Amino acid sequence: MIAAIAAQSGPVEPLIRWRWVGHHLDDLRERALEHLWLTVAALLIGVAIASLLASVMRRWRWTAGPLTAATTILYTIPSIALFAALLPLLGVGYAVPIIALSTYSLVVLTPFLLAAFDDLDPSTLEAATAMGMTPVQRWRRVDLPLAMPTIVAGLRVTTVTIVGLVTVGGLFGLGGFGDFIDDGLSRDFSTPIVLGVVGSVVIALVADLMWVVLGRAVAPWQRDRDRRSP
Amino acid sequence: MSEGSTAGTGAVHAPGAPAEQELHLTPSGSPRPDEPAVEFVGVSKRFGEGAGAAFAIERLDLSVRSGELMVFVGPSGCGKTTSLRLVNRLIEPTGGVVKVAGRDVMTVPPARLRRDIGYVIQQAGLFPHRTIAQNIATVPSLLGWSRTDIDTRVEELADLVGLDRALLSRRPSALSGGQQQRVGVARALAARPSVLLMDEPYSAVDPVVRAHLQDELLALHERVGTTILLVTHDIDEAVRLGDRVAVFTTGRLAQVATPDDLLAHPADAYVEHFLGGDRQLRRLALRDARDLVLGPLSPSLDRQLAAGTVVEVPVEMTGRNIVDAMLESGRTIAVVVDGDRRLGTVTLTELTDLLHLR
Numbered sequence: 001m002i003a004a005i006a007a008q009s010g011p012v013e014p015l016i017r018w019r020w021v022g023h024h025l026d027d028l029r030e031r032a033l034e035h036l037w038l039t040v041a042a043l044l045i046g047v048a049i050a051s052l053l054a055s056v057m058r059r060w061r062w063t064a065g066p067l068t069a070a071t072t073i074l075y076t077i078p079s080i081a082l083f084a085a086l087l088p089l090l091g092v093g094y095a096v097p098i099i100a101l102s103t104y105s106l107v108v109l110t111p112f113l114l115a116a117f118d119d120l121d122p123s124t125l126e127a128a129t130a131m132g133m134t135p136v137q138r139w140r141r142v143d144l145p146l147a148m149p150t151i152v153a154g155l156r157v158t159t160v161t162i163v164g165l166v167t168v169g170g171l172f173g174l175g176g177f178g179d180f181i182d183d184g185l186s187r188d189f190s191t192p193i194v195l196g197v198v199g200s201v202v203i204a205l206v207a208d209l210m211w212v213v214l215g216r217a218v219a220p221w222q223r224d225r226d227r228r229s230p
Numbered sequence: 231m232s233e234g235s236t237a238g239t240g241a242v243h244a245p246g247a248p249a250e251q252e253l254h255l256t257p258s259g260s261p262r263p264d265e266p267a268v269e270f271v272g273v274s275k276r277f278g279e280g281a282g283a284a285f286a287i288e289r290l291d292l293s294v295r296s297g298e299l300m301v302f303v304g305p306s307g308c309g310k311t312t313s314l315r316l317v318n319r320l321i322e323p324t325g326g327v328v329k330v331a332g333r334d335v336m337t338v339p340p341a342r343l344r345r346d347i348g349y350v351i352q353q354a355g356l357f358p359h360r361t362i363a364q365n366i367a368t369v370p371s372l373l374g375w376s377r378t379d380i381d382t383r384v385e386e387l388a389d390l391v392g393l394d395r396a397l398l399s400r401r402p403s404a405l406s407g408g409q410q411q412r413v414g415v416a417r418a419l420a421a422r423p424s425v426l427l428m429d430e431p432y433s434a435v436d437p438v439v440r441a442h443l444q445d446e447l448l449a450l451h452e453r454v455g456t457t458i459l460l461v462t463h464d465i466d467e468a469v470r471l472g473d474r475v476a477v478f479t480t481g482r483l484a485q486v487a488t489p490d491d492l493l494a495h496p497a498d499a500y501v502e503h504f505l506g507g508d509r510q511l512r513r514l515a516l517r518d519a520r521d522l523v524l525g526p527l528s529p530s531l532d533r534q535l536a537a538g539t540v541v542e543v544p545v546e547m548t549g550r551n552i553v554d555a556m557l558e559s560g561r562t563i564a565v566v567v568d569g570d571r572r573l574g575t576v577t578l579t580e581l582t583d584l585l586h587l588r
Contacts, residue, residue: 127355130318131368131417132345145359221359221401 017191028195035176035203038169039162041098046105046158053106054113068111075107079168097169097176104165105158112154116147148218156211163204167196176200265332266293267425267457268300268317273326275312286312288481289326294425299451299458303468304478304504310461313478314427317459318347331424345369348418348426348456353434354410356402362388362413363398369421387416390453392446408439415447419456428460432467444471465505469493469512477501489516494585510585514549517584519566522549524574531565531572540565545573549581 021028053071057064077085079100086096120143128142170178180196183189273290276283287309294300302310315321316328319340328335335343356365364371366387367380375383388395391412402410411431418426431447432440448471451458462468468475469489477484477492484504485497493509493516496502534540541559543552545568552564562578 121355123351123353123355124357126320127349127351128357130320130344130347130349130351132341132343132372134341137341137372142357142359146357219359221403 013190015190016194020191021195024192024195028199031175031177031179031196032199032203035163035166035200038094038097038101038166038176039159039203039207041094042101042105042162042166043155043159045098045102046109046162047155049102050106050109050113053110054117057110057114058117064114071107071110074103079104079165083169083174094175097166097174100169101162101165105162108158108161109154112150112157116150116154117143119150120146145218149215149222152211152215152218156208156215159207159211160204163200163207167200170196177203265296266329267296267298267331268294268459269327269329269332270313270316271327271329273313273316273323273328275309275316275321276324285481287316290483292476292483292486294457294459296457297455299448299460299471299473301468301472301475302459302461302478303463303465303475304484306463307480308478309481310476310478311429314429314459314461317425317427318344318349345372345421346424348420348423350411350414350418350426350428350431352430353407354402354414356410356413356417358402361399361401362393362405365402365413366398366416366420368417369423373421375421383420384416387420390419390450391416407435408443411435411443412446415450419454423456426456426458428458430461430463433462433464440467447471469516477504511550511553513585514553514581515551517549519543519545519547519549519552519573519576522566522576522580522584524566524576525580527565527572527574531575534563535565539563540575542567544568549584552576553578553581 053067057067082100082103083096086100090096090099124146125138125142128138133141166176167178167181170176170180170182177196177199180192180199184191184193184196270290270292273287274285275287276285278284290309290313302313304310312321316323317330317335319335322336330338330343330347356362357368363381363384366384370380370383384398385395387393388398393409393412393416397405397409402413405413414431418428432443435443444467447458460471462471469492472489474486474488475492476486479500485492485501487495487497490513492501493505493513496505496509528534531540535542538559539561540563541555541561543555543564543566545566547555547566552566556562556564556578564576566573566576
């Protein structure tokens with residue numbers, strides 16, 4: 001393939017053909033939305049399952065080992081292999097990327113959720129119980145707000161991971177900016193490849209920034225630490 | 231401290247605790263005034279099952295009077311903290327009955343029970359995500375007080391524990407250890423509990439701050455009259471703070487007595503060893519010059535003072551300080567003065583007699 005490109009005579013192919021981009025704005029918008037909604041859907045499903053897993057692990061401690069091992073094994077499956085394996089089972093459609101992406105997201109997210117609640121200061125929690133909070137009140141007023149910074153950190157890593165993996169799914173024509181890359185690779189055309197890569201990175205950066213801002217918003221007390229009074 | 235240090239009389243607190251100190255737990259009517267605020271009746275706590283089981287507490291019997299400041303003291307693992315936590319059901323007994331305001335704690339739903347029992351722990355255990363005001367308002371807000379009632383109460387408590395009101399809008403991390411401990415006390419007292427439990431409240435603060443906080447606690451206790459159960463491993467703290475002191479040894483009580491009684495008559499070798507040395511001097515340290523019965527001022531006093539045959543001591547001094555001043559000056563007569571005013575005289579013999587009068 002490289003030899004073929006090198007052998008080409010005539011005008012050198014530019015990295016980006018802006019005219020092509022101009023003609024594919026609709027396509028670009030569609031892929032971007034697809035990329036976004038695949039990410040959000042996989043994240044939501046991942047959060048739901050990871051919450052369930054983390055709760056089970058915290059409730060029945062002995063399950064933590066086996067469950068962690070199981071999710072880690074899932075994570076060792078290369079993403080391309082997982083997409084390829086699911087395709088014949090589920091056919092072309094959104095089911096394959098969403099299942100694959102949620103699987104990876106829960107592997108990343110579950111340890112964060114577990115740590116978020118395990119690392120809370122036991123004396124703070126005991127004080128809350130001793131003040132007369134019921135278990136539900138304590139969870140809402142103390143456990144959850146104090147766990148939020150770690151939860152948000154987990155969501156941040158998970159989101160960025162998913163955004164990147166959506167692109168891999170695109171290689172199989174499963175949506176998002178990966179479709180552009182797939183298209184570009186299949187005909188040695190750099191413009192859609194660049195478009196796909198840049199688009200994917202921009203979404204990842206924007207999502208990351210969003211979580212940073214949100215993380216500050218849910219933990220205003222963590223900024224007080226530097227302003228200690230004598 | 232005043233009442234806690236009076237000689238061997240049991241140091242019952244003066245009646246007249248403010249009306250706000252009602253015992254909320256009592257099912258109907260008002261509690262009998264002589265009813266113990268907290269009572270342990272044959273209480274046992276065993277951890278584990280079968281052969282591996284170990285008693286943390288075995289058949290504990292103890293009554294804490296209403297308004298009393300009772301200190302549980304003993305080495306680690308003696309069951310003092312376990313006993314304290316039985317009161318608000320953070321731990322449940324395996325035998326016997328724990329009563330608060332006459333009611334078996336096991337018959338009261340835990341959340342309701344605990345809202346009527348203040349709890350202060352070592353490092354204050356404040357909620358880092360909430361402001362100081364919100365921390366103090368924890369129990370009132372659980373009890374559904376109105377916004378205005380809560381705000382009023384929070385400011386009242388800030389003043390009570392000596393906390394600058396400007397700090398109310400800050401978060402705990404902005405406060406020093408001593409300030410956090412004050413907030414912990416304010417939070418525990420917010421809803422006017424029947425009983426205040428304090429688990430090693432001062433062991434995480436430095437000695438200077440600790441002494442200050444101890445003085446504040448005594449003043450506070452005098453003012454609000456709440457029954458207090460305080461756990462410490464520090465015998466000096468116990469003797470300094472307690473109206474009565476309960477000395478624990480593994481799982482049982484070695485002695486329950488006023489600080490003076492404890493120092494004067496340790497029940498056994500274990501208590502004696504735990505108390506350590508200088509017991510008589512420490513008894514004198516429990517008395518202010520104010521509490522001493524002073525002798526008359528003789529007309530020749532000016533001459534004696536000028537000649538240096540007597541020593542002048544301020545009225546803020548304890549009996550122990552006076553003895554020290556006598557030892558330092560080589561005189562055995564001291565004149566107690568309050569500013570410019572001379573109050574009377576005290577002799578070394580009188581101080582010695584004081585320790586032997588029953």
